[in-house]
Amino acid sequence: xxxxxxxxxxxxxxxxxxxxxxxxxxxxxxxxxxxxxxxxxxxxxxxxxxxxxxxxxxxxxxxxxxxxxxxxxxxxxxxxxxxxxxxxxxxxxxxxxxxxxxxxxxxxxxxxxxxxxxxxxxxxxxxxxxxxxxxxxxxxxxxxxxxxxxxxxxxxxxxxxxxxxxxxxxxxxxxxxxxxxxxxxxxxxxxxxxxxxxxxxxxxxxxxxxxxxxxxxxxxxxxxxxxxxxxxxxxxxxxxxxxxxxxxxxxxxxxxxxxxxxxxxxxxxxxxxxxxxxxxxxxxxxxxxxxxxxxxxxxxxxxxxxxxxxxxxxxxxxxxxxxxxxxxxxxxxxxxxxxxxxxxxxxxxxxxxxxxxxxxxxxxxxxxxxxxxxxxxxxxxxxxxxxxxxxxxxxxxxxxxxxxxxxxxxxxxxxxxxxxxxxxxxxxxxxxxxxxxxxxxxxxxxxxxxxxxxxxxxxxxxxxxxxxxxxxxxxxxxxxxxxxxxxxxxxxxxxxxxxxxxxxxxxxxxxxxxxxxxxxxxxxxxxxxxxxxxxxxxxxxxxxxxxxxxxxxxxxxxxxxxxxxxxxxxxxxxxxxxxxxxxxxxxxxxxxxxxxxxxxxxxxxxxxxxxxxxxxxxxxxxxxxxxxxxxxxxxxxxxxxxxxxxxxxxxxxxxxxxxxxxxxxxxxxxxxxxx
Numbered sequence: 001x002x003x004x005x006x007x008x009x010x011x012x013x014x015x016x017x018x019x020x021x022x023x024x025x026x027x028x029x030x031x032x033x034x035x036x037x038x039x040x041x042x043x044x045x046x047x048x049x050x051x052x053x054x055x056x057x058x059x060x061x062x063x064x065x066x067x068x069x070x071x072x073x074x075x076x077x078x079x080x081x082x083x084x085x086x087x088x089x090x091x092x093x094x095x096x097x098x099x100x101x102x103x104x105x106x107x108x109x110x111x112x113x114x115x116x117x118x119x120x121x122x123x124x125x126x127x128x129x130x131x132x133x134x135x136x137x138x139x140x141x142x143x144x145x146x147x148x149x150x151x152x153x154x155x156x157x158x159x160x161x162x163x164x165x166x167x168x169x170x171x172x173x174x175x176x177x178x179x180x181x182x183x184x185x186x187x188x189x190x191x192x193x194x195x196x197x198x199x200x201x202x203x204x205x206x207x208x209x210x211x212x213x214x215x216x217x218x219x220x221x222x223x224x225x226x227x228x229x230x231x232x233x234x235x236x237x238x239x240x241x242x243x244x245x246x247x248x249x250x251x252x253x254x255x256x257x258x259x260x261x262x263x264x265x266x267x268x269x270x271x272x273x274x275x276x277x278x279x280x281x282x283x284x285x286x287x288x289x290x291x292x293x294x295x296x297x298x299x300x301x302x303x304x305x306x307x308x309x310x311x312x313x314x315x316x317x318x319x320x321x322x323x324x325x326x327x328x329x330x331x332x333x334x335x336x337x338x339x340x341x342x343x344x345x346x347x348x349x350x351x352x353x354x355x356x357x358x359x360x361x362x363x364x365x366x367x368x369x370x371x372x373x374x375x376x377x378x379x380x381x382x383x384x385x386x387x388x389x390x391x392x393x394x395x396x397x398x399x400x401x402x403x404x405x406x407x408x409x410x411x412x413x414x415x416x417x418x419x420x421x422x423x424x425x426x427x428x429x430x431x432x433x434x435x436x437x438x439x440x441x442x443x444x445x446x447x448x449x450x451x452x453x454x455x456x457x458x459x460x461x462x463x464x465x466x467x468x469x470x471x472x473x474x475x476x477x478x479x480x481x482x483x484x485x486x487x488x489x490x491x492x493x494x495x496x497x498x499x500x501x502x503x504x505x506x507x508x509x510x511x512x513x514x515x516x517x518x519x520x521x522x523x524x525x526x527x528x529x530x531x532x533x534x535x536x537x538x539x540x541x542x543x544x545x546x547x548x549x550x551x552x553x554x555x556x557x558x559x560x561x562x563x564x565x566x567x568x569x570x571x572x573x574x575x576x577x578x579x580x581x582x583x584x585x586x587x588x589x590x591x592x593x594x595x596x597x598x599x600x601x602x603x604x605x606x607x608x609x610x611x612x613x614x615x616x617x618x619x620x621x622x623x624x625x626x627x628x629x630x631x632x633x634x635x636x637x638x639x640x641x642x643x644x645x646x647x648x649x650x651x652x653x654x655x656x657x658x659x660x661x662x663x664x665x666x667x668x669x670x671x672x673x674x675x
Contacts, residue, residue: 024049029078030151050078054283055230056299057121059306061185066122067288069299079282080228081155082247082262088282089264092253095281097273106297107276111237113300118215121230122185123303125311127212132178133220139177141170142218142235143205144226147184147192156228157260158246163196166225166245167205174223179205182217182231195227232256233278236271250274290629298436306627309335309618312361312385312409316341318351319387320373321365330387332625333407333618348372358382363409367417367486386414390617391564392448392633393455395640405633406617415616416487416562418581418596424616428587429600431615433607441610444630445571451638452549455564456519462546464554468512476511477555478504478539479563480518483528487562492580495561497530501538503579503593504559514551515539518563566590567612570605584608 025044027037029052041048054070072079077086097104113119118126133140145163146153153159163181171179181201186192188211201207208217214234218224224235228246235242236255244251245259252258252265253274269277285294287302294302313334322330322344331342345351348370356362358380364370366388377384390406408415413422447453466475480497481488488494497517504513515535520526522544535542543551548565549572552558557575560566562582569576570589578585579593586592586599587608603611613630621628622636 023047026051028052030081030155034078047075050074052078052080053121054285055121055233055279056119056123056283056296056303059123059303059310061122061189061191069285069288069294069303071284071286072282073284074282078155079249079278080152082157083155085264086249088249088278091281092249092269092274092277093265093267095277097269097276100276103276103280104272106295107272107280110279110296110300111272111275113297114215114237117300117304118213119300119303120214120234123307124185124211124213125307125314126216127210129212129216129220130208130210132206133180133217139174139222140220141174141177141179142208142221142224143167143170143179143181144224144229144231145181145183145187146195146227146229147186148195149193150195150228152228152248153195153246156246156248158227161227161245161259162200163227164200164202166227167202170223170225170243171202171204177222180208180221181205182208184229185211233274237275249278287629289627290631292631306335309627313340316343316355316357316360317363318354318356318360319344319363319365320346320351320370321368326365329403329620329625330407332620333387333409333627335627348376361385363387366414367490383411385409385411388414388416389455390619391455391567391613392453392630392637395456395637405622405636406619406630408617414486415583417490418583418594419490421598422583424583424612425598427611427615428603428608429598431607431611433610437610437614438606440614441606444613444634445605445609447631447634448568448571451634452547453634453637454548454568462550464543464546464550466512466514466541466554474508474511474556475554476504476508476513477551477558477565477569478513478515479558479560479565480516480521480530481528481561481563482518482520482526484526485528485562487582488580491562491582495580497528497561498534500559500561500579501530501535504577505538507559507577508557511557513539513541514555515542516548516551516565517542517544571609583612 023046025037025041025046025048027034027048027050029050034050037048037050050073052072053068054072056070058066058068060066072088074087076090077084079086079088143163143166167179167181183194184192187194188209214231215238218231218235218238218240221240223241223243224232225243226232226245228248232242232244232248233250236250241257242255243257243259247258247260247262250256252262254268255271255274280296283296285296285299286292287294287298289302289306317334317340319330319342327344334340334342343351343354345354351373359382361383362373362377363385364373364387366386374384376382387407387409389404390408392406393404394402408424410423412426413420415422415424468475478501480500483496501515518526518528521528532542548568552569552572552574555574557577558566558569559577560579560582562578562580566576566578566582567584570584576590578590581592581594581596584590585594586596588602589605589608619628619630619633620626621632622640
């Protein structure tokens with residue numbers, strides 16, 4: 001039997017509580033649901049568990065429905081209730097921190113990352129620190145206001161004190177210091193009322209009304225006064241002196257100046273021990289983007305990654321070259337905030353009419369030619385990003401107008417244009433790889449191989465039988481491409497499929513050669529077809545309707561101009577020859593006909609996969625259209641692929657839909673100004 005007194009509570013906590021404790025009643029902190037949970041548990045002679053947000057919660061405040069990264073579960077009380085003991089207080093009072101070397105190392109690493117990357121509870125986008133705060137010399141004191149009637153004020157024994165009293169005491173105790181008051185972010189967002197009125201604030205006290213990142217803000221102060229705010233703990237993390245008027249969870253352990261005393265807290269702790277107990281032992285983590293249980297280190301790195309997306313996507317974004325069918329799903333790849341606006345344009349003049357400014361951001365699909373736009377970018381130094389499909393895309397073709405689940409947004413160039421640098425090339429040249437990322441890359445490769453996942457996933461797997469001349473004859477796969485594909489134009493100087501076949505036969509004179517045309521060419525959506533008689537002058541067999549995995553399973557080597565199949569072949573441990581300069585060439589893993597001097601590093605397959613599939617693209621959940629990690633997409637593709645290949649009616653419906661959409665696009669090109 002498992003009780004919950006709130007549907008909202010159940011929805012919020014279900015990811016963190018798997019499986020739920022038997023015969024346990026859950027409630028939310030000291031809110032009504034929590035009080036009811038305790039009361040009902042006593043009445044039914046059952047156990048209870050109280051839940052609350054963790055100390056590193058989200059990208060944005062809870063009131064904006066930002067997904068949560070952490071949760072605390074307490075079977076004795078709750079961390080902010082100093083009127084009785086809690087699970088956290090028990091941990092801090094009794095845990096043998098000295099003998100847990102790994103825990104201490106993790107805590108130190110997390111503290112270092114928090115300070116370096118300004119990780120806080122809500123993690124707002126970085127804002128400039130006011131000039132007055134940046135001045136050195138005169139001491140600066142920060143008083144932290146909280147929200148009115150906050151539970152931590154009542155249960156943290158702070159109701160006897162006012163924020164006004166803290167300000168007056170701080171002025172008296174620090175007569176030569178500048179005084180500042182920090183308003184709570186929920187108050188700034190008009191979600192809650194403050195615990196101090198404007199007319200109670202002394203005229204000599206400066207009010208900080210901007211929602212500045214707490215870690216960045218606190219580093220400019222010498223001392224902090226608080227009742228029970230979590231910013232007090234963050235102040236300790238950055239090395240600021242803290243005065244507590246209430247009894248928050250971090251008070252009473254010898255690290256703060258306390259106006260009150262808690263007899264239960266008699267132990268002296270270091271900051272690392274306090275942090276380890278609260279942020280690691282007491283807190284559960286879940287990654288809302290990978291939809292998997294997590295750790296504090298993974299949580300911090302994920303927040304860094306998605307906060308950077310949030311920063312990049314902030315403001316007015318002008319998108320060029322997006323056909324009408326792309327427009328309905330491309331928005332999902334941008335981090336949703338109230339601070340950005342997506343505007344589709346077909347020309348520079350239209351963008352200027354819609355309000356384009358030099359400080360806005362411009363996005364162009366691939367290498368579509370927008371000479372006026374590119375000239376504007378160069379003149380005004382406007383940020384320019386190029387967008388393209390990612391490397392694990394969908395079930396069915398992009399040319400069939402099928403929504404993609406991955407995209408890349410490149411600020412330096414684009415991965416298939418080998419003439420210039422790209423963000424992918426930069427990452428491959430500079431990234432420092434930790435063991436967690438390498439382990440994730442290995443696991444990812446295992447998933448790709450196990451479920452035979454490639455870019456489009458349209459063909460069913462089958463066992464391929466070859467009529468080779470002798471049992472040990474080398475089998476080579478030659479991969480045809482779309483003749484006018486951008487990767488051919490910009491990465492191979494327009495090399496043709498026929499020339500690829502000729503060069504492949506020269507490099508593999510005794511091999512059994514399989515030629516596979518590109519799926520878009522087979523579907524007659526794109527150019528690049530070769531007459532069968534010409535193909536068979538150099539190849540032994542043409543295969544059109546089998547999956548890449550089915551062919552690679554009996555292949556020893558792959559010959560390609562720039563095809564992604566070369567990258568997929570590397571993952572399957574095949575020898576790969578490249579005749580152009582695809583993104584995966586030049587790193588020591590392929591046999592290359594061309595050289596790119598910018599690529600100066602030797603990579604392992606693990607680091608190449610980690611960079612290409614984890615660090616570089618963005619992904620969206622096929623079910624919810626929200627940003628996610630690649631593992632979520634792979635799970636969806638695994639299920640969708642099985643359904644696609646086993647249900648004829650479903651496949652037939654997909655083909656009919658694609659035919660209709662293609663027809664509509666062609667019919668309406670004259671009516672819709674799409675470039």
